[in-house]
Amino acid sequence: MASKKVMLLGEIGVGKTSLVNRFVSGRFRTDYMPTINVEIYTHNLPETDIRPALALLIWDTDGNFGETIFSSVYLKNAAAALIVADATRPATLLAMTSLSNGWRAAMPGRPYRLLLNKSDLFSPDQPIDLPAGHEKHHDRPLRTSAKSGDNVELAFHSVADGIIRRGF
């Protein structure tokens, strides 16, 4: 089974580790354990109609990296990224936009997906303001909640599909 490296990027405390824990183990941890440097999860995805079985190596990164992640050894050969913001913290939305710009510059053509995590704190039709100009350059973010599990599977599966579709 081929393995593909997926980066989890985003500001401190946006819920990257909670998302990967929810995806890999189906659990939501209430105790906060900050990620130090990089923590690497492995999760096997079964074959689907549009892609073969894949082993995802999910590199959960320390939010302290900021944009220095793009010049670090950890990013090498990453096939895709999930870039996460906390929907309740405007500063993390700005960081998400900066990181997605950084990703496009550092890894041109490689798929990424933007996630607005903690969206369980909003009603489904309640708008979440994105930084000015965000939508000119990036797709609309996917609303996720590691707590409720909403859209978490979809987020990881969609980047896996993107990796195969783009031949990475």
Added chain:
Amino acid sequence: MERKPTAPVPAPAPLLSAGLLLARNHIYTMAWLDRDLFVSGRFGELTPQLQVGEPLSSGLPVLADYEDDIHALPCDGSTSFELPGIMLIDADGTPAPRIDIVIFRHTAVVAADNPASTNGSEEIHSEDNGCEFLLLVTRPGTHSTEVAVARLQRDRHMLLEDIEQKKLELDRVNAELEITNRDLEDFATVISHDLKAPMRALRYLAEDIEKAIDDDEPEAARTACEALKKQSRRMSTMLSELLDYASVGRKKEILEPCDTRALVEGISASLPRPAGMNLHIGGQWPVIETYVAPLDLVVRNLIDNAIKHHDRPDASTIGINATTSTDTLEISIEDDGPGIPATLQEAVFYPFRSFSRQSSAAHPENTESSHGMGLAFVKRTIEAVGGRLSLTSAPEWSRGSTFRVSWPLKLD
């Protein structure tokens, strides 16, 4: 795929005994890799998944994406590939110890005559006396300290973010206060200047009545009384309008769907105008969610203003156009009237100011029907929803004025 291990190379005894102690306590793993990055020997228990005869990427899949970098290492024994501070989490979410990975490439120089023994799990092999890779996996620092520091960093980061957010909020409140102060100044100006004239008129009329009574001229007294009542009504209307003006933006409006074309067509049809005056509605008028009453007030006043103040109403055109940008509905109302001199273009938006076509100054309005509040209302209403109003007119060059409204499409 499995390869047969090459012949073991014994390590020096003192080093080996110390090394064994650390290795058995899971402090490190050392492994030797051949030119194809297969494990040819291993020492230490920190990464038991590294198996002799197996590819490096089987034992440490995270290194699969770095094989090009490892192959590119020069055989100098000093240049290294490093992947520091990673933690591998197994399928059930259990973390392995955090590790640093360092790989060198060098020529094997371990003494072959050292009789120090190896045991079952600590096998050391060399390859063809040529270059080989040496992998060192170690445990860095004290994890609990790192976690504590990371927690503090996270808390500090969130606090700074919170302070920044509070600062933005403070700036917003300060900006609102500034507007409120400006409003108060406007009010003070209006009350001290514009209401002085009718107050003075009231005083003069009272004196006229007094004199008429003294002179026993009841007809003159009655006339002065009528004039006094008229001035009094006018003052009352001005005060009401002033209160309305002050309350713009304070009333909680409700977002409603609005067909802007239907709105502007309805307004145009409802405003009386001379037969020779042509109203042309053009451009793209979308259906939007907005505050309908304030938008109606803005468009109605601007069209009404263009109609009322035209100097050639029987042969004139007023163009009303709209376009939509990403964030705003752009509305323009363009007339072919006499224009507004640059010196008056700011003053026409003040309360109780009206521009007379025969005058070169904006002055307090004195007519019965208008009190010069239309454009003041328009400007204040637009600003209350976060929009913009601009005026373009250059009568010294050409006729006409254009009022442009940027009406936000996203309103809270």
